Amino acid sequence: MSPSRLADRDRVLVLDASTTLNLLGTGCAAPVLRLIGRDVVMADMAAEEVRRDPLTGAPGQPAVAALEAAGLLRRVSLSNAGYTTYLALVGATEPMDSLDDGEAVTVAHALDINATVLVDERKATRIARALMPSRLALCTLDLLSCPAVTAGLGDARVADMVSSALMCARMRVPEPFRSWVIETVGLERLRKCTSISRSWLAPAEAISKPTGLAR
Amino acid sequence: MLNLLDVVDPQALGSRLRAARGKAGLTQEEAGAVLGLARTTLVAIEKGQRRLRPEEFRDIAELYRVPASTLLRPGAVHLDVTPRFRALPGAKSEAQAEAGILLGDLAAAEVELERLVGRPLRANYPPERPIGPGDVTEQARDAAQELRHRLGLGLSPVSDAVGLLELELGIRVFVRPLSSGAISGAFLFDDEVGACILLNRNHPPERRLQTAWHEVGHMVSARHEPDVVDLEQAAQTKEERFARAFASEFSMPASLVRSRFQDMRREAGRFSPSYLVLLARYFHASEEAMCRRLEELQLLPGGTWDSLRDRGFSGQHVRSVLGGSDAEKRDAVATPRLWLLATEAYRRGQVSEGQLARRLRMDRIEVRAMLDALGGEAEEDDLESLAPG
Numbered sequence: 001m002s003p004s005r006l007a008d009r010d011r012v013l014v015l016d017a018s019t020t021l022n023l024l025g026t027g028c029a030a031p032v033l034r035l036i037g038r039d040v041v042m043a044d045m046a047a048e049e050v051r052r053d054p055l056t057g058a059p060g061q062p063a064v065a066a067l068e069a070a071g072l073l074r075r076v077s078l079s080n081a082g083y084t085t086y087l088a089l090v091g092a093t094e095p096m097d098s099l100d101d102g103e104a105v106t107v108a109h110a111l112d113i114n115a116t117v118l119v120d121e122r123k124a125t126r127i128a129r130a131l132m133p134s135r136l137a138l139c140t141l142d143l144l145s146c147p148a149v150t151a152g153l154g155d156a157r158v159a160d161m162v163s164s165a166l167m168c169a170r171m172r173v174p175e176p177f178r179s180w181v182i183e184t185v186g187l188e189r190l191r192k193c194t195s196i197s198r199s200w201l202a203p204a205e206a207i208s209k210p211t212g213l214a215r
Numbered sequence: 216m217l218n219l220l221d222v223v224d225p226q227a228l229g230s231r232l233r234a235a236r237g238k239a240g241l242t243q244e245e246a247g248a249v250l251g252l253a254r255t256t257l258v259a260i261e262k263g264q265r266r267l268r269p270e271e272f273r274d275i276a277e278l279y280r281v282p283a284s285t286l287l288r289p290g291a292v293h294l295d296v297t298p299r300f301r302a303l304p305g306a307k308s309e310a311q312a313e314a315g316i317l318l319g320d321l322a323a324a325e326v327e328l329e330r331l332v333g334r335p336l337r338a339n340y341p342p343e344r345p346i347g348p349g350d351v352t353e354q355a356r357d358a359a360q361e362l363r364h365r366l367g368l369g370l371s372p373v374s375d376a377v378g379l380l381e382l383e384l385g386i387r388v389f390v391r392p393l394s395s396g397a398i399s400g401a402f403l404f405d406d407e408v409g410a411c412i413l414l415n416r417n418h419p420p421e422r423r424l425q426t427a428w429h430e431v432g433h434m435v436s437a438r439h440e441p442d443v444v445d446l447e448q449a450a451q452t453k454e455e456r457f458a459r460a461f462a463s464e465f466s467m468p469a470s471l472v473r474s475r476f477q478d479m480r481r482e483a484g485r486f487s488p489s490y491l492v493l494l495a496r497y498f499h500a501s502e503e504a505m506c507r508r509l510e511e512l513q514l515l516p517g518g519t520w521d522s523l524r525d526r527g528f529s530g531q532h533v534r535s536v537l538g539g540s541d542a543e544k545r546d547a548v549a550t551p552r553l554w555l556l557a558t559e560a561y562r563r564g565q566v567s568e569g570q571l572a573r574r575l576r577m578d579r580i581e582v583r584a585m586l587d588a589l590g591g592e593a594e595e596d597d598l599e600s601l602a603p604g
Contacts, residue, residue, distance in 0.1 A: 018568060021579060045282075049569065054580050083269055087219045091287030095331055100569030101282040123567035170583035195587045 004146035012115035016106035017049035022140040025054040025169025026161035033072040035152040043105035054169040082112035141177040170195035226263030233261040234295040235279040292323035310395035311443040318413040321389040324574035328556040338385035355460035370471040374499045376427035387411040399444040400426035421501040432461025
């Protein structure tokens with residue numbers, strides 16, 4: 001069963017650098033964005049933070065520009081109201097409430113136009129949820145595991161792209177997606193991903209070990 | 216939503232704006248002309264006598280190419296080091312200023328992390344030894360030997376400069392790529408952040424080691440003056456000669472160099488280029504530095520390195536057989552102390568990945584690698600309370 005939380009109401013998705021890097025790391029950013037069929041936007045400041053394509057090591061801006069040119073991503077600027085929110089986020093008095101510029105413009109723009117934040121960063125996710133309690137903040141795996149993508153690309157390609165994002169972009173795997181990632185990619189491949197914490201692989205590894213009982 | 220510009224301290228903001236304008240290399244007239252503001256208005260803003268409207272702030276931040284987070288973040292440490300580094304002698308003033316500004320920003324970021332997690336740095340600096348009358352080189356050698364003795368190093372070669380400087384001496388160390396290949400490092404002392412050293416990550420580890428000791432030498436003799444190591448510049452001042460001699464003696468102590476050289480020569484009956492490579496490896500030095508040291512100690516004739524270089528000498532083959540030095544294998548993403556502070560602040564939810572990437576001038580994937588190093592959730596463990604397995 002798909003753990004994706006991408007719902008019909010999520011018509012507009014606002015990406016930040018963290019998710020864009022993960023998507024580029026899959027090597028399938030364009031097909032994924034095409035298959036999810038949403039209006040995907042990115043604020044200027046967030047787009048500028050994609051410095052390097054994690055798959056190729058090449059500068060990141062051409063990769064973002066290619067997605068724009070293909071009509072799969074739109075760059076946007078903040079409105080005046082959005083800018084005020086952005087300033088409040090980067091200048092928050094409490095460190096726990098502050099975000100970096102790219103994260104802040106993403107949340108500010110989503111709040112401004114009542115859209116869905118797509119971010120792979122836990123502090124930004126927490127703050128986005130606090131500001132928009134009626135909406136979930138989604139992550140890259142919400143896109144990669146969504147039925148439209150898995151059906152469109154097929155099991156093998158999905159496994160490859162998830163594995164690639166883990167290896168190249170060091171994509172995080174939030175708890176609700178772990179079983180799906182293990183099932184999709186397989187333990188053998190996951191063991192080679194240094195970004196994955198052994199602690200959440202351990203239960204699956206324990207189940208998969210032969211018991212060694214004598215016949 | 217609250218308009219932050221209505222509540223932020225205007226004098227603090229004004230001061231930051233002034234520093235940002237300086238970093239951008241703009242005069243008040245120039246900035247005012249682009250922004251459509253009278254110079255007197257800009258003066259009032261920078262003195263905190265006039266609050267900014269959001270659209271004005273936006274224009275200024277774009278012009279100065281400074282993110283709003285840098286200008287508005289409470290608790291941000293701001294060092295205005297630009298004038299100090301621009302005033303240094305030398306032809307490469309822009310490259311020097313770039314290194315100095317980067318060092319100041321990184322030091323400020325580290326202090327900010329320290330304050331967030333409540334772990335101030337404990338400095339244990341070597342005593343200052345201003346240069347007195349007499350031979351500068353001899354004074355430098357004495358200072359180097361004194362520091363080795365103080366640290367309990369004896370004569371042993373030291374490979375891990377960063378660990379020594381951070382953990383033993385409490386000097387902040389940063390390793391980052393610099394755009395100018397001629398700039399090997401920089402040193403800064405400031406009352407707010409203490410002593411800081413920047414090393415060029417684009418340089419080989421042996422070069423970085425030598426630069427680290429060079430800057431320590433500078434710290435010993437001229438603590439309150441900033442310094443930039445420019446490989447293309449001859450030593451022009453006595454402080455520079457002191458720092459170079461200090462670095463040589465600290466990294467390749469004369470008595471140990473003589474002893475090892477004589478041992479090798481006695482075994483083989485001669486001292487061939489391959490032995491030069493081995494000796495350099497032993498001292499974690501480049502072949503050039505090692506050869507020049509041997510020349511300086513009159514163990515090899517003066518000009519030996521120049522001859523070797525002209526004959527196309529390269530220790531590459533021997534090094535490829537030997538598998539490279541330990542130092543070559545260590546090309547750290549972050550220095551140890553910075554890593555500890557950053558991962559702790561992240562674990563507590565006080566900083567985001569984006570905040571770490573910006574403040575520490577790291578690529579986001581590098582930040583992820585730094586945070587992954589201990590395996591994520593495993594860092595929540597307190598090893599003293601783990602049940603035996």
